[in-house]
Structures are given as structure tokens and as C-alpha cells.
Amino acid sequence: MKRAKKKTITRVAAGAIAGLLAGLMLFGLVADLFFRVSASAASQSDVDALKDKLEDQAAEKKELQAELNSIDSEKATVKEQIEALDARINSTEEQIELQNDLIDSLEEMIAQKEEELVEARQKEEEQYEKFKTRVRVMYEQGETSYLEVLLSADDLSDFLSKYEIVSQIAEYDKNLFEELKALKEEIAQTKAELEEDRQQAENARKELEVSKSELDTQLANRSQAMKELESAAEEVKASFAEIEAEENSINAQIDKIVKEMEAEAERKRREEAAQGGGGSSSSGTTQVGNYTYPLPSGYRTVSSRFGYRNHPVTGRYKLHTGVDISAPNGTPIYAAQSGAVIIAGYSSAWGNYVVINHGNGITTLYAHMSKILTTKGATVSAGQQIGKVGSTGYSTGNHLHFEVRQNGSYQDAGRILGLY
Ligand SMILES: [Zn+2]
Known part of the structure; x- marks a missing residue:
């Protein structure tokens, strides 16, 4: 992977x-x-x-x-x-932190057991000292040994009484020593168990540290x-x-x-106009399917097609709603079909522009004109001149922006005109 x-x-x-x-x-x-x-x-x-x-x-x-x-x-x-x-x-x-806490508390407990062990040893020591003192006292009083004590009896009754005392003392000392020994062993056992726990906790911490370093x-x-x-x-x-x-x-x-x-x-157009003595500036209109080509047939340079342009960086799409056809300033613009002029005016984007309603839900738009040659409400026939090419509105050069809409939705005007 x-x-x-x-x-x-x-x-x-x-x-x-x-x-x-x-x-x-x-x-x-x-x-x-x-x-x-x-x-x-x-x-x-x-x-x-x-x-x-x-x-x-x-x-x-x-x-x-x-x-x-x-x-x-x-x-x-x-x-x-x-x-x-x-x-x-x-x-x-x-988890490492938890193990550390555990180790700390185990160490405290171990230290406590250590102290208890020292105390038990001291007690044993004291007990032993007491025992020795008692023996010494007996010795100093001439009773150097239990045997001597016993042998010093005056009669059997005294002997039995002394024997009783001596064995009770011996039994007491013996029990005391055994108790102390048991206590010491118990503490040592607990301490050993705690030390084992601490070892396990340290091992666990070590493993955790290894896995942390891998991570x-x-x-x-x-x-x-x-x-x-x-x-x-x-x-x-x-x-x-x-x-x-x-x-x-x-x-x-x-x-x-x-x-x-x-x-x-x-x-060239001016040259021809000068030679032809003010003759028509165009060679007349041409038909493309149901549409009259909106410019003289020679002008077929598409400077911008219809369609969405993808801006991959911004991720934005922008629709170019018509086709842009390059033509010199003043070139005649013809109505693509007969119809009624519904807009003939100016907008900051389209400049001088005209919209014609052809019926059956079809409208055409002609934008960036240098001059409008029709009026709102006028009826025009197919191929009738309605304006002149220009570069008004948002435009960088002389061209006709031609648009076709059917029932309100944009059609590819360039394809309709057979330009591509
Ligand atoms: Zn355009």
C-alpha cells in the first residue's frame, strides 16, 4: 500500500x-x-x-x-x-500515562511494605533483646538456666510450680518469635507480589512506548x-x-x-463602393434552412461559438448564448425570419440591439450594432435590413452577436446558420 x-x-x-x-x-x-x-x-x-x-x-x-x-x-x-x-x-x-500512575502507586506500596518489614525486624530484635535480658537476669540471680531453676526447687511441689513457670515463659517466647516470623514472611510475600506487579506494569509501558514510536x-x-x-x-x-x-x-x-x-x-468595401458609384454594399441575402443568413454571405468568421465555457480553476461555467460573427463596422444586418420587432434599444451588455419575435416560440437577437434601422413594434420581412454591424456594449471588436431562442431556451445559433 x-x-x-x-x-x-x-x-x-x-x-x-x-x-x-x-x-x-x-x-x-x-x-x-x-x-x-x-x-x-x-x-x-x-x-x-x-x-x-x-x-x-x-x-x-x-x-x-x-x-x-x-x-x-x-x-x-x-x-x-x-x-x-x-x-x-x-x-x-x-495508556502510557495510566501505566506510569500505576507504577508510581505500586512503588509507594512497595516502599510501605519495606518500612513494615523494617519495623517487624526491629520488633523481633527488641523481642530477642528482652529475651536475652530475661535470661541474663535469671543468670545473675543464679538461675543460669531453666534446668538450674528447676533443680533449685525445694520439693516436688516447688519443682512443679517452677517447671510450670519455666515452660510457660519458654512457650511464650516461642510463640512470640513464631508470630513475628510469620508476620515478616507475610510482609515479604506481599512485597514480592507488588514488585512483580510493578515489573508487569513496566513491561506494559515499554510495549506501549514501542507501539507509540511505530505510530x-x-x-x-x-x-x-x-x-x-x-x-x-x-x-x-x-x-x-x-x-x-x-x-x-x-x-x-x-x-x-x-x-x-x-x-x-x-x-475593399470602400474601394468597391467608390468604383460602383454607391451601389449596394452587400451581395444580397442567402438562405440557410428556415433562416436568412443575418449578414452578407461572405462574412462567416466565427470569433466565438455558442456554448458553455469551462473554467476548470474557478469551476465556473458560463454560457455564451449566441454566435459571434466578425464583420466590419457598417456591414448590413438582416432579419433572419419575418416577424415583429419586440425590442429595439440599448443595453450596457448588448449595446444597440434588436429582438424579433417570429412566432411559434422563436425569437432572434442581434447585438452590438453601430446603428439600429428598425423600431419596436415594426413588422419586418425575412432578409430586411434591421441595422449595421458595430462594437457597442460589451464587445472588443466589430461583430454581430446573433442568438436564437425557442420557447425561451437558447439554441446553438452557429449550428443553425451552418457555420460549424
Ligand atoms: Zn457574443
């Missing part, structure tokens, strides 16, 4: 490095492309190439995000392991694993940030090329 973890960490780190390398290689390609674009006339194929790069990068980011997710889930596992180890270490420490080792190992996962995550995040910076740079290049193309188209 330990080995499996290590392998995963290595894999993650390798993935991060691979991502980094891919990012650097991509940067080389893009820089190269940018140089080429700058050196020659801007063209749609350059934009397409840059957009391909953006797609590659999106895939790269997805992979990095997957790696980050897997690192995160490993981190969660390791965190759980660390918490479990912490709990076990705490309980082991508590400490495991904890150190898991903390190290956590550190490695965190640094792997940092690497992946760094690669991710690098790719995002790259994306910004590519998007800036695309904007630049698109602007150049628009300027070029505008220049």
Missing part, C-alpha cells in the same frame, strides 16, 4: 512535468506562428491555426484538472490516515506523503497557470489578426 502511494505521487509529478513541457513546446509553436502572421498578411487560416492551439490547450487543461482532482482525492485519503494516527497516538499516550514513524511517513502531494499539486497548478497565460496571449493574437482582416475587408 505504501509503495502504491509512492508510485502515484511519482506519476502525478511526471504528469505535471509533461504538462509543463507540452506548454513550453506550444509556446514555441505559437510564438513561431505569431511571428509568421506578423510578417505577412493576416488570414483566416492563421486564426484557425491559433484556434486549434487553443483547443489543444483546453485538452491539456482538462488533463491537468484531472490530475489535480486525483491529487486532491489522495490528499483526502492521507489526511484521514493522519487523523487516525493522531487519534491512536493520543490514546497510546494516555510516530507512520505519522512522519504520512506527513511526508502529504508534503509530496502538496508540491505535486503546486506543480500542476503552475502548469495550469502557464497554459492560461498562453491562452490569453493566443486570444490577443486572434483579436489582432481579426482586426487586421476587418480593416482589410473595410478597405
